Amino acid sequence: MQRAASIRLDPDALRHNLALARGLAPGVGMWPVIKAEGYGHGLEWTARTLAEDADGLAVSAVEEAEALRGAGYDGPLLVLQGPRDAAGVRRCAELALQPALHARFQLDALAQAGVVLPEVWVKFNTGMNRLGFVPGEADRVEHALRSAGHGGQGLHWMTHMACADDPADDHNAAQLAAFRSIVAGRDGARSVANSAALFAGWGRGDGHGADEAFRARPGIMLYGCHPASVPADTPPEGPDADLRPVMTVQAPVIGIQHPAPGDGVGYGATWTAHGGERIGIVAMGYADGYPRHAPTGTPVRVRGQLCPLVGRVSMDMLAVDLSGVPEAGVGDLATLWGEGLPVERVARAAGTIGYELLTRVAGRLRPA
Template identity: 40%
Template sequence: MTSSHRPARAIINTNALVHNLRVAKKAAGSARVIAVIKADAYGHGMLKAAEALQHADGFAVATLSEAIALRTAGVKKSILVFQGGRSEEDYRLAQQYQLTLTIHNLQQLDQLEITPQPWPDIWLKVDTGMGRMGIAINDVDSALNRLGDTCKQLMSHLACADEPSDPLNQTQIKRFNQLLKTTGLAGSLMNSAGILRIDNLYDAVRPGIMLYGSSPIAGGDAAKQQLEPVMTLQAPLIAINSHKTGDSIGYGADYVCEDDMLVGVIAIGYGDGYPRHAVSGTPVLINGVECSLIGKVSMDLLTVDLRPSTDAKMGDLATLWGVGLSVDLVAQKASTIAYELLCSAGASCQREYDSKGTQDG
């Protein structure tokens, strides 16, 4: 019987999630750690991630539907919803499921005020320089007067936390500090990068990408930050072809063999979440040996130079990223970020959960 699943698989090491949470908690000191598990836990599976991250102080998601799914699955910890509500029904559901909503614009506040009390707990998000979501600093006092005791915390978000030396970070921190001083409320500002590189962590931190084993610092090394990869993306080698000098490989004939060489075909492509824009030379592991992507990535397949891996045979598993091969490096080769790769592959591939680790590719 043939499998209905595509061959590529994303192996999720839940022990690595537990480890990375310990790293975040150690760096956070006395601050509460709110584990961010939005977008299906960055492609790792939200419910499984919540189970592995049970020692976090709470969870954060993007949408109300994600939060309700967690509650329905039996998650009891506090859950913060970044996008907040958009209707009276949303606020009613948030109260029913005991969720904390973010208010990030005055229109949401208008909608809340016409919703019968009791209201759900609220975190008020302020735009200190990100320019994306958050009420203006000048509107904070009036918003707090309207919210009363419902508002439990102020929050904001750093635009350039992945580049710690960027002066906008200190500008935003200064603005946020002033808000906390004048309002007397607790605050939450730091994401993964801020946790690792900025001293003032406030009352609560919100680690995301670091929990999944990717460095939150631009150009950073996850291993040096004691982070372990959680997702290992693997797919089988399904063909080995002999090519002559001058033969072209793949769509557009972009790659031309510089020598007589063996070329491997691996059963994964952009239909499985592997980045189409990964360039020739992007590393792939086969039997623990680093080989190079050659030619263009297609929907279901990619090709590799097998000259370094002389023992490779059909059926061997290739590691596209994960244990032994940093997802950050692959993202760099594809001119993107690890967030996108993890979310895409996790949404496209069959996930398998392993608390012991993965076999080497």
């Protein structure tokens, strides 16, 4: 059952943000990452919106790629976690997917599947310590793949940066150097840059090998959220880099309360009125994807002004102090994040990151 709360998606903003990513790394192929239901925006909607402007798309799992092929997307598809078993390998072959291989069990699955994959990515762990072959395995992995006929149309190389959101972190230089050493003298495309690495200027790794084919994997920036985490006290927000919010989440004010001095609002009465406040009740709660742990003071936008959330977030309601917006009333729309209220600001108030808010919005919300 869908709620009065709504999500409005802006396709022009999504395409604008991809164009901005291209501007950060001219000549580098752009493969937008649309995993996790397009960061909460809808897998198929995001793919349709970006299909004509992207060089390819990247998803997390084979199942996401299957959904896109079923929806009619026939462009290049990178599967970041690769296949889990021989059946997954066969699906990669059937659907013309480009899987990223990161572990020995996947090489075994390729041998069991009895198919040949024309394009394959090999992922190396250069310091993220999440997925990837260790650098010393590069020769063995390449030999195993080439001897079995895989990668005839392209055997490609990738890694993932752990600290690119803080470009000054020494970890970055170590990872870039390790990857440069791994891929030296090898044919195929390279991929290093996520959104944060693009902003750091590493669309082509650390600038070495400028003649090689590089592909970037922009993710969060496409949806209007800035990837940088520094400075820690006031990190940049999307509008600071001309990133435009793609998702705007809104819900109506459905009630007005006038608590007396000393009255509490919401569960636990964690916020107490001084007297004279106008409290708006908004039809949005944690069941809709709004963070339950958002504290009093978290901004909500009503009639173009930022108003503080007060008290605890309920399952499908929250309270906002509308005292500074006397003209606001029942029926007005409150913006929880999006146009006019960067998602990073709400996430920071709630002690989380914009990624989590975007990907958690529940299916109860109706399209605007």
